[in-house]
Amino acid sequence: MVPMSSRPGRRGRVHGVPKLQTQTASVPLHSPGSQPSPRSYRIDDGLIARDLHTAGEAVCGQCKAVYHGKRWSYPPRPPARLKQLPRVECPGCRLEREGKVGGIVRLSGEFLPVHEVNILSQIRRIAQRERLRNPMARLLKLERNGAGLSVFTTHRTLAVLLGKGLHHANRGSLKIHWTDHDPLRVEWSRT
Numbered sequence: 001m002v003p004m005s006s007r008p009g010r011r012g013r014v015h016g017v018p019k020l021q022t023q024t025a026s027v028p029l030h031s032p033g034s035q036p037s038p039r040s041y042r043i044d045d046g047l048i049a050r051d052l053h054t055a056g057e058a059v060c061g062q063c064k065a066v067y068h069g070k071r072w073s074y075p076p077r078p079p080a081r082l083k084q085l086p087r088v089e090c091p092g093c094r095l096e097r098e099g100k101v102g103g104i105v106r107l108s109g110e111f112l113p114v115h116e117v118n119i120l121s122q123i124r125r126i127a128q129r130e131r132l133r134n135p136m137a138r139l140l141k142l143e144r145n146g147a148g149l150s151v152f153t154t155h156r157t158l159a160v161l162l163g164k165g166l167h168h169a170n171r172g173s174l175k176i177h178w179t180d181h182d183p184l185r186v187e188w189s190r191t
């Protein structure tokens, strides 16, 4: 299992997802220091709800997402009073901490090992772009199974975007197994 979180203090703490039985190996998916420094704010749900309800604004103590206008975002210009806002755990960080899997993308084919570095950077770029749009969409971890890779995401939409993005950039074949329940499974392959 390879945690995809860039918060060093939380590495290896993804829960709730059974390990694949196949061999796994380390695959770097985040560049260290590309995310805000880790800080731990363990606040219970009641406090989060109360803070959000009463304050109307809050900031995530971990990823610095800002709650404003009833939605979470990463504003290009953080509010000046950022330091005064209640610090809570945003839904995205919570999903990540709990290891809640919304989507799984399986990558396979002979093309993959040859172009793995490039493909991993495509995955990072797609995930980063989507996270700015939806702070709940996170990469959870990456597992190597045989010659293939599996990417676990918190959000099904991110899994679909990764599959479509890889297909668009590298061709190959794409299968999206649409279901009503999580996790949504996506397969991308190129020989």
Ligand SMILES: [Zn+2]
Pocket (backbone or CB within 6 Å): 060, 061, 062, 063, 064, 065, 089, 090, 091, 092, 093, 094
């Ligand atoms: Zn957060």
